[in-house]
Amino acid sequence: MLDPFYRKGLRFSCKxxxxxxxxxxxxxxxxNKDIARITEALDSTEYEFLDNYTEKNNGFVAxxxxxxxxxxxxxENIGCKVYDHRPRQCRTFPFWSNALSSQKDWESLSSYCPGINTGILYTKDEIEKILIGTMETKKG
Ligand code: SF4
Ligand code: SF4
Structure with a gap:
């Protein structure tokens, strides 16, 4: 995207x-990387993990x-039980391509994500690194 709406960056901090x-x-x-990371954290076999925690959806593992x-x-009251090992999809939210396709799509996330437009500033370069998979969201 040559001149995306997020050219001056976007703010996000998870609440x-x-x-x-x-x-x-x-x-x-x-x-597969997510599976390897979470399996190790849970000290389970890949088979046990896939059987207990995953299902097929649209031909993909979810x-x-x-x-x-x-x-x-x-x-409830604890949050994610595998937070430090959570899947990449979770580690990059809300900087997903569908949310970044327009200002309206980005703003619409604020209806359920109170971290949108608050806290840490992500530059255009950082946002695009997250989009191509070379960066994750920052803590804080
Ligand atoms: S909805 Fe937003 S603020 Fe809430 S846990 Fe998810 S990323 Fe964090
Ligand atoms: S961060 Fe991801 S893996 Fe953890 S509870 Fe939330 S959706 Fe599930």
Whole structure:
């Protein structure tokens, strides 16, 4: 994108509300790297992890959800049980291509993510590094 709406950067700091872990029609897709990292953290085999925590969705491997839509790793008052090892999809939210396609799409996320437009400034270069997978969101 030559002159994206985020050319002066965007602000985002996670407020740890858990809303993005509780999206009833959302799916957390996971890569082989995610599987290796979480499996090691849980001290389980890949087979056990895939069997207990994942399902196929649209031909891809995704984390299971509870019937209410909560991610299988989400616990009330605790948050993500695998936070330090969470999937890349979670480590890059909200800087996803669909959210960055227009100002309107970015702003619309604020209806459930209170961290949008607050806190840490991400430059255009940093945002684009997250988009191509060479950076994650910053802590704080
Ligand atoms: S919805 Fe936003 S503020 Fe809430 S936990 Fe997710 S990223 Fe953090
Ligand atoms: S893996 Fe963790 S951070 Fe990602 S959606 Fe599930 S509970 Fe949230």
């Amino acid at each position: 740890k509300c858990g809303n993005c872990c509780r999206i009833s029609d959302g799916f957390v897709y996971i890569s 984390l299971k959800s509870y019937p209410n839509g909560d991610c299988i790793f989400f616990t």
